[in-house]
Amino acid sequence: MAKAKFAVLNDIFPSFRSQHIQVKVAMSQWEKQEYFQLRSKTFTQEQTILAGKEKDIQDFQAIPIIAVAANWSIGEEIAGAVRIYKAPDQGDNNNIWYGGRLCVARSYRGYQSIGKALINEAVSRAKDLGCKTFLATVQPQNETYFKSVHWKTLGHIDVAGKPHVHMQANLDKYPFMPRDPQ
Numbered sequence: 415m416a417k418a419k420f421a422v423l424n425d426i427f428p429s430f431r432s433q434h435i436q437v438k439v440a441m442s443q444w445e446k447q448e449y450f451q452l453r454s455k456t457f458t459q460e461q462t463i464l465a466g467k468e469k470d471i472q473d474f475q476a477i478p479i480i481a482v483a484a485n486w487s488i489g490e491e492i493a494g495a496v497r498i499y500k501a502p503d504q505g506d507n508n509n510i511w512y513g514g515r516l517c518v519a520r521s522y523r524g525y526q527s528i529g530k531a532l533i534n535e536a537v538s539r540a541k542d543l544g545c546k547t548f549l550a551t552v553q554p555q556n557e558t559y560f561k562s563v564h565w566k567t568l569g570h571i572d573v574a575g576k577p578h579v580h581m582q583a584n585l586d587k588y589p590f591m592p593r594d595p596q
Contacts, residue, residue, distance in 0.1 A: 435493060435528060437535045440478040448492040449478045456517035463574050472499050472514070479535050481518070481528045493522040496532045498540050501549075509546035513537065513583075516550075533563055538589040548583040557581070564590065 440449045450469070457463055481494035495517055501510035513536045518528050537548050551571060552560050557579045561567070564587035568580040 434484040435531070436482045436484060437494075437528075437531045438480060438482065439539075440480045440492075440495075445480055445482070445492065446478060449480050449495045452492050452495050452517055452519055453515050457515070460520070463576050472497070472502075472512075475499050476514075477539065479532060479539065481522075481532055483522065492519065493525075494518040494528040494532050496536045498536045500543075509544055511540040511543070511545040511548050513540070513548065513550040529559070530563055533560075533583075534589055537583045537585065541585055541588060545585070548585060550581055550583075551578040552581050553577075554579055564588070 440446045476497035476499040479496050479498065480492050483491050483493040495515065496513055497515050498511055498513050500508055501512060513533070516529065516532060516536075518532075522528055537545075540548050549568075550560075550565075551573050552565075554570075554577055557567060560579075560581050564584040565581045566584065568582055571578055571580050
């Protein structure tokens with residue numbers, strides 16, 4: 415009988431990250447709870463820019479979009495989130511939509527283009543719903559990233575007392591990634 419040799423490594427293993435990411439509208443109760451928890455963790459705990467007021471009036475009409483990390487085809491955690499909503503008080507011909515609260519879980523940042531997939535789904539879904547103009551306010555450090563995915567800068571504004579960039583998506587470029595319209 416052959417003897418097995420074992421080695422003990424003192425390496426620290428990175429946290430598990432699923433390679434199976436699905437971007438979709440949050441529908442189930444657990445998805446919506448995790449969606450809000452990720453937003454809160456990102457904006458109130460990590461960035462401290464929306465302390466105590468991360469949820470707002472737009473959440474009553476917003477469509478929550480999530481990136482679900484799955485294992486064995488079962489959704490296990492929310493790896494990213496964004497919301498889209500129609501601009502308020504624009505009348506019946508309102509075709510202006512906003513995206514906001516884009517965030518990716520710390521363990522998934524820079525992994526498998528989750529932010530890009532969320533932006534693609536947000537803009538593409540709004541287009542499917544009749545959007546003619548898609549806007550967002552973006553933190554200044556993310557302006558170049560948004561430009562790389564077909565956005566242009568409209569100006570600079572303050573949001574929650576912090577500088578932001580007002581940006582617009584080039585709708586002719588979406589979807590720029592394959593998507594499964596649900």
